[in-house]
Amino acid sequence: xxxxxxxxxxxxxxxxxxxxxSLEVAAGEMVFLTGRSGAGKSTVLKLIALLERxxxxxxxxxxxxxxxxxxxxxxxxxxxxxxxxxxxxxxxDRPVFDNVALPLVVTDTGLKEIDKRVRASLDQVGLxxxxxxxxxxxxxxxxxxxxIARALVSKPPLVIADEPTGNLDPGLARETLExxxxxxxxxxxxxxxxxxxxxxxxxxxxxxxxxxxxxxxxKPADGARREPTL
Amino acid sequence: xxxxxxxxxxxxxxxxxxxxxxxSRKPVATALTVIVMALALALPLxxxxxxxxxxxxxxxxxxxxxxxxxxKPGTAEQRARQLVQVAASQRxxxxxxxxxxxxxxxxxxxDSGFGAALDALEDNPLPHLIVxxxxxxxxxxxxxxxxxxxxxxxxxxxxxxxxDWVRRYTAxxxxxxxxxxxxxxxxxxxxxxVVGNTIRLEILNRRAEIEVTKLVGGTNAFVRRxxxxxxxxxxxxxxxxxxxxxxxxxxxxxRPVARLAxxxxxxxxxxxxxxxxxxxVVAGGALLGWLGAWLAASRELARIEPTAS
Numbered sequence: 001x002x003x004x005x006x007x008x009x010x011x012x013x014x015x016x017x018x019x020x021x022s023l024e025v026a027a028g029e030m031v032f033l034t035g036r037s038g039a040g041k042s043t044v045l046k047l048i049a050l051l052e053r054x055x056x057x058x059x060x061x062x063x064x065x066x067x068x069x070x071x072x073x074x075x076x077x078x079x080x081x082x083x084x085x086x087x088x089x090x091x092x093d094r095p096v097f098d099n100v101a102l103p104l105v106v107t108d109t110g111l112k113e114i115d116k117r118v119r120a121s122l123d124q125v126g127l128x129x130x131x132x133x134x135x136x137x138x139x140x141x142x143x144x145x146x147x148i149a150r151a152l153v154s155k156p157p158l159v160i161a162d163e164p165t166g167n168l169d170p171g172l173a174r175e176t177l178e179x180x181x182x183x184x185x186x187x188x189x190x191x192x193x194x195x196x197x198x199x200x201x202x203x204x205x206x207x208x209x210x211x212x213x214x215x216x217x218x219k220p221a222d223g224a225r226r227e228p229t230l
Numbered sequence: 231x232x233x234x235x236x237x238x239x240x241x242x243x244x245x246x247x248x249x250x251x252x253x254s255r256k257p258v259a260t261a262l263t264v265i266v267m268a269l270a271l272a273l274p275l276x277x278x279x280x281x282x283x284x285x286x287x288x289x290x291x292x293x294x295x296x297x298x299x300x301x302k303p304g305t306a307e308q309r310a311r312q313l314v315q316v317a318a319s320q321r322x323x324x325x326x327x328x329x330x331x332x333x334x335x336x337x338x339x340x341d342s343g344f345g346a347a348l349d350a351l352e353d354n355p356l357p358h359l360i361v362x363x364x365x366x367x368x369x370x371x372x373x374x375x376x377x378x379x380x381x382x383x384x385x386x387x388x389x390x391x392x393x394d395w396v397r398r399y400t401a402x403x404x405x406x407x408x409x410x411x412x413x414x415x416x417x418x419x420x421x422x423x424v425v426g427n428t429i430r431l432e433i434l435n436r437r438a439e440i441e442v443t444k445l446v447g448g449t450n451a452f453v454r455r456x457x458x459x460x461x462x463x464x465x466x467x468x469x470x471x472x473x474x475x476x477x478x479x480x481x482x483x484x485r486p487v488a489r490l491a492x493x494x495x496x497x498x499x500x501x502x503x504x505x506x507x508x509x510x511v512v513a514g515g516a517l518l519g520w521l522g523a524w525l526a527a528s529r530e531l532a533r534i535e536p537t538a539s
Binding site for chain 1: 449
């Protein structure tokens, strides 16, 4: 599903976020992306969602080479990926329903179909019945779940999440993880960037540890689980 | 297929409604933009109506090319009558008519409103006038030689060729038409600039929304759509208002113009902008608004790309 080969990313301001990173995530897998602040977790997610293009190496996501994908094909590419943000990125002046419906609205889905799928998605995150509420009237945990419902509503084969549990208490964090695992069971590939090491250990899932490129290159701890370097 | 077409239509309807909703939520800013645009649309429309009316008031003399032969003061009326016979017998002349100084004075007295002032004069200051209409097939050269022939008569003071006036009139109308085109181009560009700037600010205000929309796979066309509707809506409303401004102004002018026309013994009435002008200004406004929005949106939206943090 995702393949990085010797990927380097240098920003225009000269900052090198990644160098020589290789990693692979198989279809249907659920992995954690960990590492210190500045190790490049966000950059890896940006490269996967094509918010950035690599300056070196090859990034293949869902069969597409992101370095050379035509700009006109980026929207279709992004529809295959659900993105969950730490700050959830909801439109605060739109009700929950409109927020969750957005990925369907941009693809000209029929209104009945939108209604059905938005409700199903909200049901899965336990927020059915809150469609007309504004996000600001919800708790932080509920807002995060609205963001997850939005990422999943179009049934993308791949979901990436940046610190999805960063603002949640341990109980809510565990619930969120269980939610992700339920989607994983039906075949969704998930990449979750986190610094919640306890959560990673308890889950028993594969962990990719990134190291800051200062000492050479961001290296993935590929294969089996490895003790995080902290 | 028809299902997705319905969805497509619904999406456009929704974009239009959401644009209208956004505009109605900030009425003052919207009103100011619309007023500026309406005035920019009203000016060329007003100029167009002016050109139309000038044409209507003067149009009837464009087919009356003739020669006015003014006789020297003191020429006897009997001599004048003989001259008319001679003039009428010329080969290129279709018709000749004498307006004696007494007739001219009577007409002037009734039309000009200077009756009392004329009474104070001892002598009639007006000369006899012979009005000639050349034959329809007379060439300009023939008319010119006729003019020179008449001018050579000892009793003739001046010969005025009406075609001079027709030429001047045509030149003035040409100038007005050019002015109209210049006004349409300049003020149209103004409308585009006003809409473009308004849309640009609107896009910056809704940056977060645009980023998220692009992030979930919204195309540039999808993101641009509501802004194009906003621009076109501005144009339509401004066109309606501009039309109302011109129509209202004409209603205010109707009475003074009627009085003025009556003073000249004319029944001239101002022509209102017709349905054609109405459709032109509203459709033109919509088109300019759409174009301004398209220019601004294409420029700004390409610069807004989602970021992860």
